Amino acid sequence: xxxxxxxxxxxxxxxxxxxxxxxxxxxxxxxxxxxxxxxxxxxxxxxxxxxxxxxxxxxxxxxxxxxxxxxxxxxxxxxxxxxxxxxxxxxxxxxxxxxxxxxxxxxxxxxxxxxxxxxxxxxxxxxxxxxxxxxxxxxxxxxxxxxxxxxxxxxxxxxxxxxxxxxxxxxxxxxxxxxxxxxxxxxxxxxxxxxxxxxxxxxxxxxxxxxxxxxxxxxxxxxxxxxxxxxxxxxxxxxxxxxxxxxxxxxxxxxxxxxxxxxxxxxxxxxxxxxxxxxxxxxxxxxxxxxxxxxxxxxxxxxxxxxxxxxxxxxxxxxxxxxxxxxxxxxxxxxxxxxxxxxxxxxxxxxxxxxxxxxxxxxxxxxxxxxxxxxxxxxxxxxxxxxxxxxxxxxxxxxxxxxxxxxxxxxxxxxxxxxxxxxxxxxxxxxxxxxxxxxxxxxxxxxxxxxxxxxxxxxxxxxxxxxxxxxxxxxxxxxxxxxxxxxxxxxxxxxxxxxxxxxxxxxxxxxxxxxxxxxxxxxxxxxxxxxxxxxxxxxxxxxxxxxxxxxxxxxxxxxxxxxxxxxxxxxxxxxxxxxxxxxxxxxxxxxxxxxxxxxxxxxxxxxxxxxxxxxxxxxxxxxxxxxxxxxxxxxxxxxxxxxxxxxxxxxxxxxxxxxxxxxxxxxxxxxxxxxxxxxxxxxxxxxxxxxxxxxxxxxxxxxxxxxxxxxxxxxxxxxxxxxxxxxx
Numbered sequence: 001x002x003x004x005x006x007x008x009x010x011x012x013x014x015x016x017x018x019x020x021x022x023x024x025x026x027x028x029x030x031x032x033x034x035x036x037x038x039x040x041x042x043x044x045x046x047x048x049x050x051x052x053x054x055x056x057x058x059x060x061x062x063x064x065x066x067x068x069x070x071x072x073x074x075x076x077x078x079x080x081x082x083x084x085x086x087x088x089x090x091x092x093x094x095x096x097x098x099x100x101x102x103x104x105x106x107x108x109x110x111x112x113x114x115x116x117x118x119x120x121x122x123x124x125x126x127x128x129x130x131x132x133x134x135x136x137x138x139x140x141x142x143x144x145x146x147x148x149x150x151x152x153x154x155x156x157x158x159x160x161x162x163x164x165x166x167x168x169x170x171x172x173x174x175x176x177x178x179x180x181x182x183x184x185x186x187x188x189x190x191x192x193x194x195x196x197x198x199x200x201x202x203x204x205x206x207x208x209x210x211x212x213x214x215x216x217x218x219x220x221x222x223x224x225x226x227x228x229x230x231x232x233x234x235x236x237x238x239x240x241x242x243x244x245x246x247x248x249x250x251x252x253x254x255x256x257x258x259x260x261x262x263x264x265x266x267x268x269x270x271x272x273x274x275x276x277x278x279x280x281x282x283x284x285x286x287x288x289x290x291x292x293x294x295x296x297x298x299x300x301x302x303x304x305x306x307x308x309x310x311x312x313x314x315x316x317x318x319x320x321x322x323x324x325x326x327x328x329x330x331x332x333x334x335x336x337x338x339x340x341x342x343x344x345x346x347x348x349x350x351x352x353x354x355x356x357x358x359x360x361x362x363x364x365x366x367x368x369x370x371x372x373x374x375x376x377x378x379x380x381x382x383x384x385x386x387x388x389x390x391x392x393x394x395x396x397x398x399x400x401x402x403x404x405x406x407x408x409x410x411x412x413x414x415x416x417x418x419x420x421x422x423x424x425x426x427x428x429x430x431x432x433x434x435x436x437x438x439x440x441x442x443x444x445x446x447x448x449x450x451x452x453x454x455x456x457x458x459x460x461x462x463x464x465x466x467x468x469x470x471x472x473x474x475x476x477x478x479x480x481x482x483x484x485x486x487x488x489x490x491x492x493x494x495x496x497x498x499x500x501x502x503x504x505x506x507x508x509x510x511x512x513x514x515x516x517x518x519x520x521x522x523x524x525x526x527x528x529x530x531x532x533x534x535x536x537x538x539x540x541x542x543x544x545x546x547x548x549x550x551x552x553x554x555x556x557x558x559x560x561x562x563x564x565x566x567x568x569x570x571x572x573x574x575x576x577x578x579x580x581x582x583x584x585x586x587x588x589x590x591x592x593x594x595x596x597x598x599x600x601x602x603x604x605x606x607x608x609x610x611x612x613x614x615x616x617x618x619x620x621x622x623x624x625x626x627x628x629x630x631x632x633x634x635x636x637x638x639x640x641x642x643x644x645x646x647x648x649x650x651x652x653x654x655x656x657x658x659x660x661x662x663x664x665x666x667x668x669x670x671x672x673x674x675x676x677x678x679x680x681x682x683x684x685x686x687x688x689x690x691x692x693x694x695x696x697x698x699x700x701x702x703x704x705x706x707x708x709x710x711x712x713x714x715x716x717x718x719x720x721x722x723x724x725x726x727x728x
Contacts, residue, residue: 041135052084053118131372201230219257244717398425405417415431428477449464452472452521467491470519470523601620636658
């Protein structure tokens with residue numbers, strides 16, 4: 001405790017104000033001023049505040065003050081933007097009851113707080129702050145005396161806290177033995193750290209804290225050395241679950257940390273599972289809570305990755321004995337339920353305020369505690385508030401063999417999800433993750449499933465090919481007659497569907513090596529189409545229909561003669577005047593030309609009149625992958641992604657091809673690193689979309705899949721699961 005001898009030892013100056021002496025004290029490079037008024041010790045890092053306290057004390061009225069809070073706190077000085085207070089801590093309960101008359105104070109222990117708190121409130125445009133000191137009475141039963149003789153460490157809990165948190169509380173210490181001894185004295189127990197494996201484990205840490213999510217909470221410990229063998233301290237079963245490359249370990253017996261760490265921890269008891277996340281060991285009752293934390297970590301959807309948090313964190317200290325961080329929306333909602341009825345409307349208005357986070361820090365020092373409190377508005381741009389959250393996951397019995405894709409639901413006007421597993425079972429899932437039906441298909445589906453309105457009545461069917469069949473399924477997964485059609489020679493490309501005049505008189509293109517056959521709505525062969533593939537090259541992409549003005553072009557890319565542009569009957573529509581058109585890539589309608597990256601690594605463009613031009617490609621590396629729209633050219637090779645000539649260097653990994661999505665008048669470009677399970681998303685200017693990367697193991701599909709304005713994303717999670725994300 002801070003005795004008169006210690007004050008004298010650290011005194012670096014003495015002053016006199018209105019015949020009352022006060023001292024300047026310097027400790028640990030921090031300066032504060034102190035005096036004693038009528039047995040009340042006063043300290044502040046503001047000299048003016050101490051002088052004002054002296055003046056207020058000397059000029060106090062003889063009669064009792066009329067303020068209902070007179071015995072609880074005193075305002076020493078105020079102006080338009082700030083005021084200074086001294087608070088009698090023993091009356092905290094009285095203050096709470098007056099300010100929040102509907103608050104249940106039955107569990108509030110007044111013995112936890114003693115002495116006085118003095119400090120300054122400041123109200124600024126973007127923040128409300130309080131800075132002061134807490135001076136406890138010389139009692140082992142004061143809450144802040146729990147940190148006597150300990151040194152605050154860096155608060156790291158935010159690094160694993162999901163952005164959808166409600167609050168967290170972090171406690172740090174340099175010596176757990178000392179903290180445990182303080183806790184034992186506080187709880188009237190004898191400290192015994194000798195044969196307790198749990199104490200041995202906590203002794204390997206320098207921080208613990210509670211992360212509170214919407215429906216549950218987790219308890220996390222920060223390891224000093226993350227390489228320690230945790231099962232050596234905690235009895236752990238050997239048959240554990242793996243989730244996204246993390247092991248969720250089950251304890252032999254559940255642990256009640258409340259018994260060990262109360263009153264600091266009072267809400268996390270009987271935890272049965274834990275994970276190691278970097279230097280953190282995280283415990284929970286329900287392993288789904290740990291999965292949520294793993295998901296947030298994998299998606300990099302944790303606080304330090306959000307600009308609104310990093311802006312806020314600049315206003316709090318890196319180290320403190322106690323750090324409580326609160327989502328302000330949740331705080332306001334809870335406070336509004338406790339205020340007097342006459343103030344409810346005002347608190348309802350506060351729900352829409354720009355204040356996003358609130359924090360209070362307490363840092364133990366010699367004989368007193370520094371307090372810093374801040375409620376701050378976010379200064380981030382609107383784009384920083386784009387939020388990506390996993391909304392559902394669907395687990396299948398077998399591993400998935402093709403990436404999930406959205407398909408239209410003509411009943412809901414939304415989107416469902418189609419996916420096939422290695423047993424060749426096709427599954428249709430609604431956009432909330434519920435399985436609608438499953439159907440066994442005889443073989444793997446080739447490429448992407450298409451949809452047609454066979455009867456031209458607004459009801460959509462699924463159409464796709466397998467190596468020997470053309471399938472058409474109705475809304476409930478039933479075969480639609482006369483399908484499936486069976487072929488003797490193998491089908492070598494995904495089905496292509498043409499609707500030349502948007503009349504739903506479909507032409508269904510089937511590719512068999514170097515040949516193309518067309519079929520009608522009812523499975524009848526179309527006799528008027530004949531493609532003479534003189535080069536006999538294998539067709540390497542499904543035929544593509546592109547309409548330019550009033551003319552139809554069927555683009556056929558084959559391995560020997562390059563690209564062909566056909567009319568509806570299969571005759572050559574464009575005679576290319578000169579130049580090689582061989583490519584391993586698809587052809588796109590780009591800047592009013594047919595364009596691709598040819599095998600000479602040139603961006604090759606062909607006009608409708610047959611003129612061919614070549615120019616240097618943004619990336620000219622062998623095996624470069626491309627995608628394009630009318631105005632956007634995207635290419636990827638090695639670890640470089642090029643979007644409209646702007647380049648992004650990604651981490652080295654194993655990447656999917658890039659994919660362009662055009663949704664709600666905006667272009668998005670996605671690419672997935674399947675080695676690290678990271679999905680990246682960029683805009684048309686090569687700027688990363690906030691909230692990404694997210695976790696996933698396949699190229700995504702992306703649509704507005706339901707009735708709200710948010711975009712939905714689907715991908716493969718674990719090998720047998722489909723993940724659903726919402727971006728808004």
